[in-house]
Amino acid sequence: MVICLTSWAQTPSCSAASKFYSKDSINVTAFGASTVAGIGGFSFEGFLQQNIENCYTGKTVTVTNNGVPGETTTQGLVRFPAAIQGRTGFLLILMGANDAQAIVNKKMKLSETERNMRYYIEEGMKHNLIPILGTIQFYNDKDSQFFRDCNLWVKQINSLYKRLALEYHIYLADINLALGRNFALYQDLVHPNEQGFRLVSFVWFDAINRAIEDKLLVVGVNQNYPNPVSADGKTRIGYSLSQASHVQMKLYSMLGAQVMQLADEYQGAGYHEVQANLTNLKAGVYVYVLRVGGQQFSKKMLVVK
Secondary structure, eight states, rough: OOOSSTTTTOOOEEEOOGBBOOEEEEEEEEEEEEHHBBBBOOOSSHHHHHEEEEEHOOOEEEEEEEOTTTTOTTTTGGGGGHHHOOOOOOEEEEEEEHHHHHHHHOOOOOOHHHHHHHHHHHHHHHTTTTEEEOOOOOOTTOOOHHHHHHHHHHHHHHHHHHHHHHHOEEEEOOOHHHHTTTTBBBSSSSSSOOHHHHHHHHHHHHHHHHHHHHHOSSSSOOBBSSSBBBBBEEEEEEEEEESEEEEEEEEEETSSSEEEEEEEEEEEEEEEEEEEEEEOOEEEEEEEEEEETTTTEEEEEEEOO
């Protein structure tokens, strides 16, 4: 998914797959330390809820904030069961910056962070939540050897999180990559400012969209774009699959004659697009038909010359 960041006040561009979301609500549980709790009157949760509501219109959206400033992944263990009790949907896990300090101070080891994160992921999955693991941001280490040492562990912790995401086949929100070392997005040594939190919300939103596209779509077909098909004859048709299926898509004239085979293959669940070149067709109205899993969906398109 492409996010437009030309202005910090802009909302993100919406995934085409948002039209095929299969549920009536989107529920998000955010769990972590101070970047989850919010600092200086700012947090990412409000921005994230706005992003979701902007694209998934008509859906009930809840985003709960379960952040406690200053906690390590070990300290968060005691309150995690209550945070996820009765929750459904997505679990955003963002902890570890305080672990980096504790490791430098020889109060923790990286193996302890790994053990804790495995617990969070596995318990979330046992409760049928969809975990999304967030990487942690760098400290502003310009004038501090201590924070330079912390950042060495931030890198190792983030490498661990990326490995765990692959191992458990869960989603990663790479907040560290988005913020980088742009400390103009910080309000202090480690916490984002308003612009930074908005950017963080976009990163979470992208990860949620990826999960929805992979797991939570109904079968359906979009209107082709552009429509009418312009003089260059190029158009895109988006469609979604709820499970792996044999897909056939054909284009017909209004008289019922087949004029083009657009797709005929096995595809996995998720959102897909067909790129069609219709330069050889005469101007007029056509019908494209998607057949999948014993179901049939059709829409009209207009070709102009």
